[in-house]
Amino acid sequence: MNYCSNCGAASLVQKIPEGDNHLRIVCENCHTIHYQNPKIVTGCLPEWEDKILLCKRAIEPRYGLWTLPAGFMENQESLEQAAVRETWEEAQARVAPLSLYVILSLPRISQVYVMFRAPLQDLNFAPGVESLEVKLFTQDEIPWEQLAFPVIRRTLTHYYQDRPRGQFPVHVEELLPPSSSPLQTS
Ligand SMILES: [Zn+2]
Incomplete structure (x- = not known):
């Protein structure tokens, strides 16, 4: 996943969002957290x-x-x-x-x-x-x-x-x- 499926920007990074304890894929442009679950x-x-x-x-x-x-x-x-x-x-x-x-x-x-x-x-x-x-x-x-x-x-x-x-x-x-x-x- 290179582009954010919400805003289309190439601004996805991996980080632990505030209040979370898992590494997530987060869009630094629109701040959408792209959760991946089983x-x-x-x-x-x-x-x-x-x-x-x-x-x-x-x-x-x-x-x-x-x-x-x-x-x-x-x-x-x-x-x-x-x-x-x-x-x-x-x-x-x-x-x-x-x-x-x-x-x-x-x-x-x-x-x-x-x-x-x-x-x-x-x-x-x-x-x-x-x-x-x-x-x-x-x-x-x-x-x-x-x-x-x-x-x-x-x-x-x-x-x-x-x-x-x-x-x-x-x-x-x-x-x-x-x-x-x-x-x-x-
Ligand atoms: Zn985005």
Whole structure:
């Protein structure tokens, strides 16, 4: 960001504003403080009988790897609307109702993932423009070595741990980078 999005002047500096305790991007011309805050990614774990719907990514990053349908929230939409929209865009799949399931904070990259469990309404799914393929997987078929992101692996791991008990409590966690994650040491 070189120019102030408020006044257009090339007068952005980094400083700690009075009364604040974080370094911010501040315009020295119009004095606007350009706050940068975490982004929310949300999506679904679409269920059909004993299967889960995964999408093979047609875009970078992680082209060709499998993921749950999820993406960044847009302005002016609710969390649930965003999760349903992403599921439609990536898998052309209709899901309802949504049950809050996993909230993962990724502080290193300033993102929060919010994943819902959601039954598929029918089998009329198909790849959206961001997917090469969408497919239902049983637990034995899940391509664990070809999952796109650690958050997807974590969400599916919770799911298959919870499912035998038939209870799906909400999991709220911080997902650490692989080098420091206790989840990766076993
Ligand atoms: Zn300005």
